[in-house]
Amino acid sequence: MSSILTNNSAMVALQTLKSINMDLSKTQAMISTGKEVGSARDNSAVWAISKVMESDVKGFKAISESLSLGSSSVAVARNGAETVTDLLNDMKEKIVAAQGENVDRTKLQADVEALSGQIASVVGAAQFNGLNMLQGTESVDILSSLDRSNDGTVTSSNITVGRQDLSFDAGVYGTGADLSANATTTLGGNLAADGTGDAFSNGANELTALVAGTIAADQTYNFQIAGETVSFTTATTSADDLAAGITAAINAAGIEDITASVNTATITIASTSKFDAVEVNTSGTGAATFALTANGDTQAAATSNSQTITARASEIEFSTTAGVSEGDSYRAAIGGVNYDYVAGPGETFEDVARGLKTVIDGAGIENIETRVRQDETTGAWVLQIDNDGAAQTLTDVGAAGGEATGGLVGLDKLDVTTDEGVRAALANIETYIDTTIDSAAQFGSSQGRIDTQSEFISNLTDSLRSGIGALVDADMEETSARLQALQVQQQLGVQSLSIANQAPQTILSLFR
Secondary structure: OOOOOOOHHHHHHHHHHHHHHHHHHHHHHHHHHOEOOOOOOOOHHHHHHHHHHHHHHHHHHHHHHHHHHHHHHHHHHHHHHHHHHHHHHHHHHHHHHOOOOOOOHHHHHHHHHHHHHHHHHHHHHOEEOOEEOOOOOOOEEEEEEEEEOOOOOEEEEEEEEOOOOOOOOOOEOOOOOEOHHHEEEEOOOOEOOOOOEOOEOOOOEEEEEEEEOOOOOOOEEEEEEOOEEEEEEOOOOOHHHHHHHHHHHHHHHOOOOEEEEEEOOEEEEEEOOOOOOEEEEEEEOOOOEEEEEEOOOOOOOOOOOEEEEOOOOEEEEEOOOOOOOOOOEEEEEEOOEEEEEEOOOOOOHHHHHHHHHHHHHHOOOOOEEEEEEEOOOOOOEEEEEEEOOOOEOEEEEEEOOOEOOOOOOOHHHOOOOOHHHHHHHHHHHHHHHHHHHHHHHHHHHHHHHHHHHHHHHHHHHHHHHHHHHHHHEOOHHHHHHHHHHHHHHHHHHHHHHHHHHHHHHHHHHHHO
16 A cells, blocks of 8 residues: 555665664764774773773873882982992991001091091982982882772782981980890909909909829920910929929910919919900820819819810890890990990891990990900800900890981991001991991892882783773774775665655656
């Protein structure tokens, strides 16, 4: 049936043309924007995923900037620590030169002071954007990653970089828990025969040798003292003569820090060795015996051919079981004057012992010398303090909760104008150099980690962008082919609609 009111063919052709035009419009939009999914209407699920990933990309851009800033900050600190190391090596050269007696120590001291001032300037200037990592102990967190879990929770991650305090700051002694049990003081010097110390003094430690037994002429007896052997051959059978002969031989040998005296048949060997114990051994071809009694803290009288005279220096021995926390404070009081060292983060009792040494040496106390050693038997770190002056007291205490001492404390007080100062400076400069080398190494390690993370974030960002593109970007080759096809369909649709619209015209022929 034909109708002039309803043209079904035209309606079908019109709907088809509308559909073609919609597809053509969508394809043209894809071409103009380059996106297959440009809005939530196109594909809500894909669009939502892409938007989450795009927000992560923007977050990673901020992280990349944070890592760049952090890398620059750490690089400045590393360069500063390396520069300080170089300056300390220059200072060591001056200190070594001062070991000679025929040099102008006053001029060398001026050079040492100038280098110390330059180091302080470098440490103060080693900042980036106001952040100086060569001062203080508080660690610095650098934003390094954005982590998204399966449930959509987002958390940030940081790279923590520890400051390396290379300042000359004295620190602040703590007021917290008592740590005195972690350090034990043993007085040395002028020790009585019962092994008790009467003072922290400059006295000699002694060993007695009581001659006894059968003595004959032409017998040879040896005393080995501090590795040197002294011999005496008897001419009589008298114990007094044997004791006197050995005493004279010991004094004639000129063994450093060793003198001997005799009282009838008793030989007294006195040692003023500051830091090293002196071993005494006896031997001989005859039947005479020597009852050796060492006047040391732990030595007891014994009939033996071997004994040890303890070093004169007093000792502060640190615990082998306790740990060291940031802020732990240790104090050596010499003659009623306090000398403090407060531990920084990650330090050990070796650092505490060496730190106390630099503080004491930096004070320039007359007649006081120090040395740090590790006990071969227990592994404990020991600070030895020798007094070559008037008798005075020595005590130690400890407390938690302090503010850390700077890693180069005492550097500005090195003195190479005296023999004692030169010896102390040579020992301490090694500690300072080790400190700055460790600091530079720590910064180098941190910077390497930051740079690696920065490269990873850059690659990750590229991967995310590629993934987003795979989700929403249009395939331009396919889109171009579709555009041409739709244009042909549009032309055909228009022509079909035109033909359908002409159909009612044929009804007019019925009325002619």
